[in-house]
Amino acid sequence: MKYFVASFSTGKDSTLAVYKAMSEGLVPLGMVITYNEDADRAWFHGLPAYIIERLSHSLSLPIRLIKTTGEEYEQNFEKKLREFHIAGADTCIFGDIDIDEHYQWGADRCAAAGLIPYYPLWHKKRRDVVLEFIDSGFTAYITAVDTWNMDRSYLGQKLTKKLVDRMEADGIDVCGENGEYHTMVTDGPTFYYPFTWDFGEPVFNGRYAMLPIL
Secondary structure (H helix, E strand, O other), X not given: OOEEEEEOOOOHHHXXXXXXXXXXXXXXXXXXXXXXXXOOEEOOOOOOHHHHHHHHHHHOXXXXXXXXXXXXXXXXXXXXXXXXXXXXXOEEEOOOOOOHHHHHHHHHHHHHHXXXXXXXXXXXXXXXXXXXXXXXXXXXXEEEEEOOOOOHHHOOOEOOHHHHHHHHHOOOOOOOOOOOEEEEEEEOOOOOOOOOOOEOOOEEEOOEEEOOEO
């Protein structure tokens, strides 16, 4: 039996990667989220610790925060992976799809920690990844958009096939692999019960528009 830790963002791609790994018989020991000590928020999706804790309960999986500054980001990521390796994990799951630099970054962190990197979505077509996520029964909402690449009206929208079609018509990468948008997954086959939430008022930070999760 193989055990894994997952690099988790709360978004659709990392959630689907975990689901696919579990469907292949791999057993999760937990997931990790990098956490910005200075901002007191998750690095890329901006969630506070108490929301992440509630999400962990919904998933019935431990989510461990990697509290780190930008300067020590790689070092602290590797340290947490080593802890999971000592606890019995032999694999680390990533949700990257086709950006070589992202693949190599994860592979390097795993090599330093003694883990095998595994990318269940690697080199799949981006549209296929989004449709598989939806068809698998997951629910996700768009919580951040890069307003240089897509209209802020997408903020707060539920990810559906109709919305994917709209994105394509607007010339948007439907997977958001280059940071066009971020999602929050709230329900699906990896959840023991749905994550319930409320959206706060939109926050605008330069080119980015974000919806706080309350």
